[in-house]
Amino acid sequence: MNRASGVLSLLFVASALGGVIEDFEYLSVVEMCDLLPQDTSFLRPNTCDNWVRCASNNSVLEQGGCAAGLNYNKELGRCILASSSATVCPYANAMADQHKNLCANETEGAFIVDPSSSDCRGYILCKSHKQIKANCPNELIFHPVSRSCVYEKQYHCPTSQARRASPACRSLPNNTRLADPVHCDQYYECVSEVLLSRSCPAASAYDASLGYCVDVAEVSCYKTAALPAPENTFCLDSATGSARVGYFADEDSCSHYYICGNPSAGKHDTEPKHLSCPLGQFFDFEKLSCRDRLNVRCQLDRCVGTNISYVNIAGDCQSYGRCSGGVTVSVGQCPTGYFFDERNQGCTETNYHYIACSV
Incomplete structure (x- = not known):
């Protein structure tokens, strides 16, 4: 060169x-x-x-x-x-x-x-x-x-x-704090002209103008500093406070599920696997497997994650939902004596007693 x-x-x-x-x-x-x-x-x-x-x-x-x-x-x-x-x-x-x-x-x-x-x-x-x-x-x-x-x-x-003074501390009084340009939940402190890295307590972050840690919801970070991503608490049982391990249905989707691994160092799995069933299948939380969507009872929006136009309604086999953009936009009902058949996308006199719409 x-x-x-x-x-x-x-x-x-x-x-x-x-x-x-x-x-x-x-x-x-x-x-x-x-x-x-x-x-x-x-x-x-x-x-x-x-x-x-x-x-x-x-x-x-x-x-x-x-x-x-x-x-x-x-x-x-x-x-x-x-x-x-x-x-x-x-x-x-x-x-x-x-x-x-x-x-x-x-x-x-x-x-x-x-x-x-x-x-x-x-x-x-x-x-x-x-x-x-x-x-x-x-x-x-x-x-x-x-x-x-x-x-x-x-x-x-x-x-x-x-071992000489840090360039950032030579001109600053002892115990002066500086914002971390990358991490909002961390900061620096000059101690005897040596630059030390510090961390804020959980659920708090460093306010660059105030010079101390405050609640994350109230913090004003340094312009280039970012808050850490919220911890995934899906594998933490909110009722008991204990970790849960195994397969669990996604609380926001019929077709997705989580796999929570074993706790590590006394802490629940914060990086569970988030998986999706094949198109046309829902996750059965009782059998812990992906099955035909008509054989799975799910109370969530059944239009999510599908490309069909009409879906069965949970708890009512005579009603149906109309899908648009992957969500239910309206609900209709078959004539008296007719039942909705999601598989054939229409009302029929035959009640197939799909689990999807059964009570």
Whole structure:
């Protein structure tokens, strides 16, 4: 692969796969605040004396800088003397490195290590002897020798570097929470500048603006986060609270049925098999098999899943239902002394006593 195509390929992959949490320092302040609870104040990344305060219901997003000789203390939430021992700027070394042109003696399009990267994911692209910072895609790290993004098994990130503060936590106060961009029922928390993943309790999810878990019905998720699919509780007996195992008729369809497997780790089967009988057959919950639909008693809409025009009515062999679009749209009745025969699609003097319409 030539150098030009390598530049385009690496940049495209990084931008396409790099998550907003991993690339927190490269986001706009608006994008940062979208991940944070409202009214959160923090040190603006890659600075020592600039601050950001996210909007709340009663305020708008603010950003500003400290006066000369002062640095912003993210834990105190205010500017104090830069010389104070209480103010340790997490970007001091990185800012010093910014004044060094690491690309001064590099060839055009070269990839080099970003010394400010805390997790070996960062690299620098040299373009016209200028530095362009970027991150390797998720699960990849930058190899300083091959100068490319590789899997972690191909290069061991030095421990001293790997254990440094997470890029997403360097500018945030301790215990600050961030929304998970993918899972609405999860979130992140910065603890001693290490990013930890957390999960909300059952039936709740993380509200991105409030900064804590709320009932799923009331949650406002981060814009790209999704709620988990509801757990399938068909194999849980709601009356007794115990798991049920075996074959069961679908409560919404005459022709479908479930197979509930054995409980696992004390929990009912949450992924039961959902199967369908062949066309013209219904599931018989007494004999646990698919049978001719006229030989199965089913109280549900008998037009569902069929291509015939008229069907017998459960409990009344003289009545019939008219089907349209797979559902019953009207009900009719045969003349006195006549019975409806679904098989022949008409009224007849013979009562075949189909189980389907018997009481």
